[in-house]
Amino acid sequence: GKRQYKRDFLLGFQFMAACT
């Protein structure tokens, strides 16, 4: 299927890389 991502899901990743 198509890989659709909702806005809030995408936003959840913004600072993840910086925190791990």
Add this chain to the structure above:
Amino acid sequence: VVVEPHVKHPLQNRWALWFYKNDKSKMWQDNLRLITKFDTVEDFWALYNNIQLVSKLSSGCDYSVFKDGIEPMWEDRRNKCGGRWLITLSKQQRHTELDRFWKETLLCLIGEGFGSFSRDVCGAVVNVRAKGDKIAVWTTNTENGEAVTYIGRKYKEGLGLPPKLVIGYQAHADTATKSNSITKNKFVV
């Protein structure tokens, strides 16, 4: 203990970030540079978090984010019959809205926020200009009216624009041949 390998979240499309800097001593095409490509949610943010915010770019610069294989220009095969949903910002909005609008635009693109009509999307461009900044979502064919209007409605909603504010869609062919600064809208939402 089994450690799950870190799997990034793949995007439906691979996207390319382009940067344009106005240098009058060079040809238009020489001022346009492909910066990088990305195809996961994680790589998108790694890029986004490490480049200058749009509001901090100097006047005359653009960012463009297009599907891999589509160049951010009218001449590209996938753009030439297309057009753009255009958001024009007032000078004051550079400080209050520009960065937010551009981020929301990118989220609509990479998240395939226009459902099956997302396949009509070519990319998005932000122009930083002294007389007023512009953000546009480019689609592939002005004749695909259902796709164009759906994208326009969802885009307007994504930006959180009030229903009474009208945004317009212009054909690149009209923009390219206009004799004054006003291009007629082919669609409005």
